[in-house]
Amino acid sequence: MIPLSNATLHQLPVQVTTPRYDRQKTTAGIAHLGVGNFHRAHQTMYINKVLEREGQQGWAIVGVGLRNTPREDKRAAIMAEQDNLYTLTAFAPDGTHETNVIGSIIEYVHAAKDRAAAIKRLTDPDIKIVTLTITEGGYYLDAEGNFTLDHPDIKADLARDVPETAFGLVCEALRQRRESGTGPFTVLSCDNLRHNGKAARTAFCTYATARDPILGAWMKENVTFPSSMVDRITPSVGAADITRLDALTGVADQMPIFAEDFTQWVIEDNFCDGRPELETVGVQFTDDVGPYEQVKLRMLNASHSMLALPGVLMGYDTVPHAIEDTLLLGHLERFLAEDASPFITPPKGVSLAQYAQQVLHRFRNPAVGDQLLRIASDSGSKLPVFLTDTVNGVLGSGRDHWRLAFGTACFLEYLRGTTDKGTPYTITEPAINAEQLALARAEDLATGLQMTVFAGWNLKDHPDFATDVVKIRQSIRAQGTHKTLAQHAG
Ligand code: CS2
Helix, strand or coil: CEECCHHHHHHCCCCEECCCCCHHHCCEEEEEECCCHHHHHCHHHHHHHHCCCCCCCCCEEEEEECCCCHHHHHHHHHHHHCCCCEEEEEECCCCCEEEEEECCEEEEEECCCCHHHHHHHHCCCCCCEEEECCCHHHHCECCCCCECCCCHHHHHHHHCCCCCCHHHHHHHHHHHHHHHCCCCCEEEECCCCCCHHHHHHHHHHHHHHHHCHHHHHHHHHHCCCCCEEEECCCCCCCHHHHHHHHHHHCEECCCCEEEECCCEEEEECCCCCCCCCHHHHCCEEECCCHHHHHHHHHHHHHHHHHHHHHHHHHCCCEHHHHHHCHHHHHHHHHHHHHHHHHHCCCCCCCCHHHHHHHHHHHHHCCCCCCEHHHHHCCHHHHHHHHHHHHHHHHHHHCCCCHHHHHHHHHHHHHCCCECCCCCECCCCCCCCCHHHHHHHCCCCCCHHHHCHHHCCCCCCCCHHHHHHHHHHHHHHHHHCHHHHHHHHHC
């Protein structure tokens, strides 16, 4: 097998498509914070195509890793060894696949190892856009959408001379750009959040104002924060996946990734310092991302959670395995049609019934085999984003809330860390501290609903929801998740 680097690009097997542009002639116009698998399967793929087009060579990407972890150290080392190249294999539901070497990241900065270097990179006048995938919880917003300045991470960062968070790095770079006359860049959130542009604006401008009110005011005036809807199912990559993917592609890539063949990116056209011609490579531009985002978050992401939480308790491992269970499939179909859809205003021309079918078709993709534990992870940040509007819509209109109570009960039971059969699994919940976890695990099963996860849900006016959650939790413990669902469905 051939190792991956600039020098070996021309030797790769024919079934692997390599960049059709000269990487040496590209320069970075975008800095991306949080170079995880999703970014490497989505934005980088679009930019890889844009770089082929005439006059677009100034839009390559500088990747910025933020975390100070061994995983990040490893990523930075591999990126250096492979000249920032990696393979992306896209699988269609019928098993056909296509591999591309992605060349659009041309530089990688390990910010945790050298904060000052990262800030300096962001002050380069060629950097016109800073994009973000820092996760749902990474914006430090409370249930009302306010930035939590009193959060220990943010307090600590505000006290540092050289900041460490995404907010600190970006605001310090913008401060220097303002002072030197370089001017602003666009900050583009690519995270699954409601109104992610507005959320990013609130987070970054509040942070900046706390550091320096003049900078905060200047950012509000000059920096744009377009909203965007991003979509592509991108599973985690374990050691066995690396072996499998490398055998398939014939490339000894140390950090290959894979994804479904479906991909979508809808962006509000509001860039303060120019943008790549992404509309030429399949990106949709619009004045209002809201309807696209509602559909995606409340249907795809929410049904992912509504499947993963009971699925984990039932002992399933992947999405296609869980959805083969007709009980879970029927549950999702009804959730999509009867709970989520009635409260969504879709974009013109989009049929929610068809979208629901497409979501389930994507979930069935056996080659993707997305892990339920990946989806369940960080539910503490995800559920408020994916379910709040649906829960409030259902409760407010007096519709049947059982499926949502079931999802909630499954979330609280999942936080115990063992399946119905007692098999332990690791929960990854960065937004749930020990105090919050204790609420979920309290003996009185209603206590879990006091968690801040539910702060935006209008539960006070609907005590019957809490009663049902408790009953369902008791039933899950007494007879298992599957039977509990079967009894209701039957
Ligand atoms: C998933 C998403 O993590 C999750 O909860 O629902 O990662 C999902 O796969 C992507 O948003 C798809 O675009």
